[in-house]
Amino acid sequence: MAEDPKTPYEPRIVAFLCKWCSSAGSDLAGVSRIQYPANATPITVPCSGSVSPQYILTAFRKGADGVLVSGCHLGDCHYLEGNYLARRKLFLVKELLEFIGLEPERFRMSWVSAAEGAKFAQVITDFVADLRPLGPQDKLQGQRP
Amino acid sequence: MIDPEELRTRARDLLEGGQVRAVIGYRRGSRGWAAEPVVITRPEEAQDLVWDPSCVHNLALYLVQDRRRRGALRESTDRPIGILAKGCDARAIVVLMQENYVQRDEVYIIGLSCESSGMLDERKLAGAAEGIDPQALEAVDFEGDAFVLSSQHQQWRLPAAGVMAERCLECRNPCPKVHDTLLGKEPREQERRGTASAPTMSDPFAELQRFEQTADSAAARWDFWSRQFDRCIRCFACRSVCPMCYCEECMVDSISFTVTPDTTAQEKANRLRWIERSASRSDNIGYHLTRALHLAGRCIDCGECERVCPVRIPLRLLNTKMERESRERFGYEPGASVEVAALLASFRDDDPNDFIR
Ligand code: SF4
Ligand code: SF4
Ligand code: SF4
Ligand code: FES
Numbered sequence: 001m002a003e004d005p006k007t008p009y010e011p012r013i014v015a016f017l018c019k020w021c022s023s024a025g026s027d028l029a030g031v032s033r034i035q036y037p038a039n040a041t042p043i044t045v046p047c048s049g050s051v052s053p054q055y056i057l058t059a060f061r062k063g064a065d066g067v068l069v070s071g072c073h074l075g076d077c078h079y080l081e082g083n084y085l086a087r088r089k090l091f092l093v094k095e096l097l098e099f100i101g102l103e104p105e106r107f108r109m110s111w112v113s114a115a116e117g118a119k120f121a122q123v124i125t126d127f128v129a130d131l132r133p134l135g136p137q138d139k140l141q142g143q144r145p
Numbered sequence: 146m147i148d149p150e151e152l153r154t155r156a157r158d159l160l161e162g163g164q165v166r167a168v169i170g171y172r173r174g175s176r177g178w179a180a181e182p183v184v185i186t187r188p189e190e191a192q193d194l195v196w197d198p199s200c201v202h203n204l205a206l207y208l209v210q211d212r213r214r215r216g217a218l219r220e221s222t223d224r225p226i227g228i229l230a231k232g233c234d235a236r237a238i239v240v241l242m243q244e245n246y247v248q249r250d251e252v253y254i255i256g257l258s259c260e261s262s263g264m265l266d267e268r269k270l271a272g273a274a275e276g277i278d279p280q281a282l283e284a285v286d287f288e289g290d291a292f293v294l295s296s297q298h299q300q301w302r303l304p305a306a307g308v309m310a311e312r313c314l315e316c317r318n319p320c321p322k323v324h325d326t327l328l329g330k331e332p333r334e335q336e337r338r339g340t341a342s343a344p345t346m347s348d349p350f351a352e353l354q355r356f357e358q359t360a361d362s363a364a365a366r367w368d369f370w371s372r373q374f375d376r377c378i379r380c381f382a383c384r385s386v387c388p389m390c391y392c393e394e395c396m397v398d399s400i401s402f403t404v405t406p407d408t409t410a411q412e413k414a415n416r417l418r419w420i421e422r423s424a425s426r427s428d429n430i431g432y433h434l435t436r437a438l439h440l441a442g443r444c445i446d447c448g449e450c451e452r453v454c455p456v457r458i459p460l461r462l463l464n465t466k467m468e469r470e471s472r473e474r475f476g477y478e479p480g481a482s483v484e485v486a487a488l489l490a491s492f493r494d495d496d497p498n499d500f501i502r
Contacts, residue, residue: 053438054396054419061427074498084492088475091497092441095470096434096463100374101360101367110502123502139367142427 011065011131013040013124016051020078021113022070028117036121037128040068047071048109049082053093056107060097060140066106066131070123073111083111102139105130146287147257147329149196155255155326156227157191165227165253169207171200178282178294179267182207196229196257198265198285198292201310203447204228205237205388208247213391225253232259233312235321236445236480237388243483244443246391256324261290261336261345262305263313266452273308277301290336290345306345312448312461314347323483353465371426374433376456379424383450383460384436389443397432398422433463441467442488445480 017023023044029036045051048071059067069090071083090109098104110123152170159165167186172193174181180199184207185191211226230238235256241247270279281296292308294301306314313319320331339345348354360366381398384390395401397420404413420431444464451460471477474497477488485491 054435057431057434058419061431081492084494084496085489087498087501088492088496089489091474091500092438092467092470094500096437096467098363099366099463099466100370100430100434101363101365103363108502109500126502139371140427140430142425 008132009135011039011128011134011136012063013066013068013127013131014059014064015040015042015068015070015124016045016048016055017042018048018071018078018083019044019046021072021076022048022110022120024114025070025112025116025120028114029121030117032117034117034121036124039128039131040124047077047079047082048086049077049079049084051086051090053089056090056093057140060102060106060137061142063137063141065134065137066108066127068108068110068123068127070110070112070120073113076113102137103134105134106137146260146289147196149194152196152229152255152257152328153191153194155328156185156194157188159227159253159255160186160188160191163224166222166224167211168194168227168229168255169204169211170194170229171196171202171204177280178285184211194229198262198287198305198309200229200231201264201449201452203237203386203388203449204230204234205241206386206449208238208241208252209388209391212247222251225251227253227255229255229257230321230324231257231264232316232318232321233445233447235323236318237447239323239480239483240389240443240445241391243485243487249483254321254324254326256321256327256329258321258327258329258331259313259316259319260287260329260332262287262292263309263316263319265292265305265308266310269308269310274301274303304345310448310452311347311352312446315349315351315446315465316346317349322481350465350469353462353469356459356462373458374429375426377424377429377433377458378456379422379429379432380455382453382455383458386449386453387440387444388447389440389445390436396420397435433458433460437463437467440464442471442477442479444468 017026026042048069051069056067071086074083077083094107097107108127112120156168167184169184171180172183173195178199180195182202182204208228235254238254242249265285277294282294283297284295286293290305291302292305337346360369394403399418399422402416421428446465448461454460471488
């Protein structure tokens with residue numbers, strides 16, 4: 001869809017945030033009153049390793065324009081290995097989505113600690129900026145009855 | 146080259162000696178030259194076994210069926226089941242053992258090396274050579290790197306590479322690595338691949354590379370895949386034929402969800418259905434991406450899913466894409482070893498990280 005310069009497209013992001021780090025990081029961004037776009041719907045998960053590829057596919061199939069998975073920095077995972085396992089698994093998800101022709105910008109991962117409110121805000125800001133020109137994601141989305 | 150008679154003797158001896166309770170193999174089917182899978186239990190049935198380029202099926206599937214059947218009947222056994230295994234079948238069996246679905250001592254693997262050949266692709270045969278009517282053929286046989294096709298009155302000798310299944314052209318391990326007894330030899334690299342100036346086989350992932358070269362943008366790939374996914378009728382043949390798709394409950398198929406006399410209507414209604422069975426584009430994408438991910442590190446490229454698809458969806462592309470990424474990025478080779486940890490149950494410190502912010 002062409003971009004209308006006057007009313008830019010507001011992408012809808014589903015953000016799977018690890019409760020031990022990125023979710024707390026997003027809270028910190030909030031309480032620190034850092035301004036960032038309100039396009040992301042956060043879903044708190046126990047660990048980035050608990051994010052099934054099915055969550056990501058389903059978010060896209062229900063119409064998400066972008067999906068973010070954010071976890072603790074390597075070495076900081078509450079369950080020690082969860083983010084290492086997530087990294088490998090979600091790398092394949094990313095490759096597969098690109099392989100069938102989804103724009104690579106639409107899926108993203110980040111490591112954001114509970115202390116990195118500013119980084120969280122930056123991740124979302126960048127994501128929204130990258131998604132805006134792409135317009136709505138209508139490839140994986142099912143027809144609504 | 147393997148003499149089918151040798152194979153029959155081996156199977157007969159195993160059954161006669163009581164070392165195995167049955168042998169999973171191939172026999173001549175009801176359709177002319179094409180072989181069909183069979184499970185034999187009596188020594189005299191061994192004479193029906195065949196080995197030729199029409200033995201396309203991955204017999205590991207019948208190992209899965211055997212386990213299911215024994216599970217349903219609560220049948221215990223002290224003897225292994227024998228199984229003929231080409232390179233790809235043997236890789237599938239290795240994955241089943243790696244996942245503890247079958248135990249090593251439950252199977253007796255009769256390895257068959259494809260040597261400098263592979264399996265015939267029936268669709269390629271249809272247009273391969275002037276004057277050959279596939280319907281009239283009565284036998285196909287190996288002869289070095291050629292296939293010999295015979296009808297009642299005539300014989301043709303075709304270079305195998307021209308009519309061989311794509312996965313066989315790309316095959317790295319035509320000779321089983323894990324086996325109890327082996328027929329045929331491990332081919333030397335040159336026998337298999339020819340020389341650089343006169344190659345007989347393709348490079349591994351050749352078809353995937355061709356696809357990526359022609360569809361080199363997201364838009365081109367989407368154009369290609371959306372058409373493929375739209376065509377899928379969700380017959381689930383690809384899943385049914387796959388030895389790695391052994392889940393009793395399959396998340397892409399709500400009718401596989403367990404229902405007992407105690408299951409209430411409410412429980413049925415509340416079962417989470419990630420992907421509907423309807424053949425809509427979105428549900429089809431959900432199905433195929435889920436399947437590709439569930440097979441990552443497990444698919445051993447027997448090509449059966451693609452062979453059985455009635456609408457010719459190039460499923461190998463999805464699976465070999467996952468296989469190549471796993472190999473190149475994680476150094477993982479599916480079906481190579483029973484001992485190594487599964488692809489998605491392991492990691493390395495230097496796994497790709499540069500895609501993460
Ligand atoms: S994929 Fe390899 S092992 Fe399997 S039939 Fe073909 S050549 Fe033989
Ligand atoms: S065999 Fe082909 S049509 Fe049937 S479900 Fe698989 S991809 Fe779809
Ligand atoms: S996905 Fe296809 S090629 Fe891979 S193991 Fe299953 S049937 Fe064979
Ligand atoms: S606990 Fe945060 S990524 Fe595992």
